[in-house]
Amino acid sequence: MGYHVLVIGSGASGLAAAVSARRAGASVAVAAKGALQSCNSAKAQGGIQAAFRDDDSPEQHADDVWKSSHETADRRLVQVLTSEAPSAIHWLEELGVQFTRENGGYRLARCGGASRKRLLQLGDRTGHAITKALREWVESSEVQVFPKSPLTELERRESGWRAICGEHVIDAGAVVLAAGGRCYRIAEERDELTTNHPGATGEVTQIAIDLGAETRDYDALQYHPNGGAWPPRCRATRSRRRRARTARCS
16 A cells, blocks of 8 residues: 555644645645544643734744743744734634634633743543544545554565555655654553553654654653552552552563
8 A cells, every 4th residue: 555645643733743644735645553533632621722813923932932832843834823823723623623712712721831821722622622623524535444453564665665554555755753752652651541542652752763863852741640549549559550560471
């Protein structure tokens, strides 16, 4: 099977890449480790930021992001993300995402590190709404979907790439690696509860590194160690299951 673009991962980034590539006329395939709707993005509750108020601007937004990173972020990337944020919101609305509005405009909230209100939300299900709209567009289009097909091998070919995704051998001119990171696996290794998706185990990240991809701030990791369990015995049960798995593997 051959495609212009193969996207690995069915979260917001992967689905957005698939929609953009297909709209540009490319033949596109999406491969996901689990079901297409099984992604970390769908569980994101916080919202998405863009400068819309009269007292705000993409430049101010970029400055806030730069400062909140302790001036360690890639300034060029920050500027691209913040300058394109308003148009990205309109693009998502075109696809069916209905952000909360009031008094004829967006209802905006302030997020940590921001000097202005610029957080757009859709209740506490913003991530779910965004991924649902993107997924419905993909499923109604000519994009080929390969669920439950984890990427295990990626090989450079003369005319592009060859990927082994589950039982499928897929050739593509370009491959977009948009799979979740390794947050859940790291939390498991630290024996900590986490709100990250259990599919965030980092195999695709490692494949990219093995192929020579450069890393930046690889030691920094936001893995959401803020999970809760009630009653308390749930935590003990989890620890026993983990010890049992370790014993079976020994």
